[in-house]
Amino acid sequence: MSEGQPVYQPGFNPDSTCEAPPTGGSYGTPVAEGAGFKYDEATLHELAKEWAELAQEYADDLHEAQAIAVAKPPGLEYASGDNATITRHSGVALVEALNQRVAYCKNMAAKYLAALGKYATTEERARTVINQQPKGIA
Template sequence: MTMPEGTPVYQPGFNPDSICKAPPTGGSYGTPVAEGAGFKYDEATLHELVNEWSDLAKEYVFDLNEARAIAVAQPPGQEYASDGNAQITRGSGAALQDALRHRISYCKSMASKYLAALGKYATAEDHARTVINQQPEGIA
């Protein structure tokens, strides 16, 4: 598979491998910041990122609830092999639950960071609006 030419652009909400080829909604990830490392996002992209990270966290919460069945697996019989298999399965279930809890925490943290960025965006917009409104009206 060859790589497409040009700078890759993330399109929030769009999965090119999905059966559904709906056009993306929201903004686009990142115009590189000329002053240094980082990216700047438009407001629509920030909203989409909050939604995507929040939705992913919800999916992991669902998976965590489903993983409980693995973590409490009981042996199907009373023999040694069944008991040993169930113990190993429960250990795997516990590890899965732990990994899912970390993923939930990470996703919620990312959503919070984008919410904070939205707050800064709104504050900057309010400040710009105040400065513009303080300008005298008309042509001087």
């Protein structure tokens, strides 16, 4: 691993067949006042998009998990019925876990979108202050 600040490469998987990583943001600049990071606007957009896509992937998996949660025994003997009961319990647990993951990912995407809103508000405030300054050399 190289020295220095790690770089966040949105959507980049180093194990993929991709020729080169996309250009993008960084992990963020450490904040001097305490814990946390600062992200640039492009990184915030990409992170929100990635969390939303991950939430959708989990939501897509819910369809298959529902099938497991309502599994029927293949036969009418004791072993088949017991196996189906256990399988249904696993399916219900899987559905619950996937629902939690969907909610978590949507929450993370919402946090990055909220940060984008704050970013835009700060940019607008700065633009207003600059536009109120006298033009030219005083």
